[in-house]
Amino acid sequence: MSIEKIVSLCKRRGFVFQSSEIYGGFGAIYDYGPLGITLKKNISQLWWRDMTQLHENIVGLDSGILMHPKTWEASGHVNAFNDPLVDCKECKSRYRSDELVEEDQEKIDWTTIQCPRCGTKGKLTEPRQFNLMFKTNIGPVEDDNNIAYLRPETAQGIYVNYLLTQNAMRLKVPFGIAQIGKAFRNEITPRNFIFRLREFEQMELEFFVQKGDDEKWHDYWVEKRLKWWVEQGIPEKRLKLFDVPKEGLSHYSKKTVDIMYAFPHGEEELEGIANRTDFDLGSHTKNQGDFGISAAVAENKDSTTKLAVQSKNDGGWQIPYVIEPSAGLDRGVLALLNEAYKKESLGDNKERVVLSLAPHLSPIKAAIIPLKKNNEALVGLAKEIKLSLQSLRLGRVVLENSGNIGKNYRRHDEVGTPVCVTVDFESLDKKTVTIRDRDTMEQKTIPIEGLKEVFTETIKK
Ligand code: ATP
DSSP states (O other): OOHHHHHHHHHHTTSEEETTGGGTOOTTOEEEOHHHHHHHHHHHHHHHHHHHTTOTTEEEOOOOSBOOHHHHHHTTTTTSOOSEEEEBTTTOOEEEHHHHOOSOGGGOOGGGOBOTTTOOBSOBOOOEESOOOEEEEOSSSOOGGGEEEEOSOSHHHHHHTHHHHHHHHTOOSSEEEEEEEEEEOOOSSOOTTTTSOSEEEEEEEEEEEOTTSHHHHHHHHHHHHHHHHHHTTOOGGGEEEEEOOGGGSOTTOSEEEEEEEEETTEEEEEEEEEEEETHHHHHHOSSGGGTTOOSOOOOOSSOOSOOOEEOTTTOOEEOOEEEEEEEEHHHHHHHHHHHHEEEEEEETTEEEEEEOOOTTTOSEEEEEEESSTTOHHHHHHHHHHHHHHHTTTSSEEEEOOSSOHHHHHHHHHHHTOOEEEEEOHHHHHHOEEEEEETTTOOEEEEEGGGHHHHHHHHHHO
């Protein structure tokens, strides 16, 4: 599916808007409209439910976007590179992109530039600014002593709350802390709609395990997360697991498997599952020398707390390993919209656009349509039906009082409403309604009495 069709539907039907459009838009920031935020919340709430309700040993957290700047020093984010860099995939040389080519950086086609060392053309990566963090200042004056960063990942908020959470909830390794929240990265080459954003949302689980059990748990989470995306409506054949090669691993990772999805612009990462070893807690702990940390951590003189657990094998104290499934919520929305969008021919040169979202994710669950606009008896009954379906609290149910059934069907197909219920004169006499299925367009007449059950079954499907 072409990205333009999705962008256009998103704007027309209130899923996603370009930020600050009335001022010409704002780079790589998008706003979610009424239907988009509902879809996004449906996805994130499911993730939250699956993590924190279906696993007794996973608990939730909501930490601040702004954190003590020492966090980002210890985590390695501040000390990483500060310039936009390009890599040569051939000879592994690395250059500052603005030194290599002095033109407007956004306009350069890096595939046409030659590597000065090995002379190969077409092997330079797009520039990445290694320090992607946005800076701000805390307090009334701007100076170097009060810098704060907008978090580039939610994970660090979990590490700094690790011990407080463990004690409060009396948790024993293995256990996990889940968090959903905004993250910010000053991406140099943002593109592809909501795929690469400067402000985005992550759904991250940090799962703490004993060293030695880490590889087993890594495999477990890769499989589990792949299955989860399939359950949300992405066919397994459109997802691939990619073992990130050593040279592509983040500074904290021993192994990362990316779940790749066939986005409209190509196959790219939807979620990454990293084995972050004891790097993070090891970086943030006090008394680092006491715990035989395996990762190469920088010295930490600032932490006030030991972040170790007692080993089940020898009773010694050690830093847990971390397995991190980290998913991009915006990328999830894009992938699911892309899977759901279909154009179908209806014969007679007519066609329809249908968004075949899994019903549990659809932003509107049902539309109730009286056959005649403003007919008191029909509209009255339609309202009653709406209220009875609303009372199930399965999602948004709307009344369409325009009298044009065909148009209503088309509009609700386009936004993915799984059920349309028509109220006609037979509904008054025989207490029946016509229920139409979005995907098959099949219509069935059923007793009003049975509607709640049929509706519930459809939505939970
Ligand atoms: P990429 O290689 O695509 O830049 P990454 O490896 O830097 O991604 P991670 O640091 O592993 O990404 O972040 C975890 C998840 O957060 C990613 O799988 C992705 O879904 C999401 N994510 C990361 N950066 C962005 C972004 N700029 N816009 C939207 N989502 C993002």
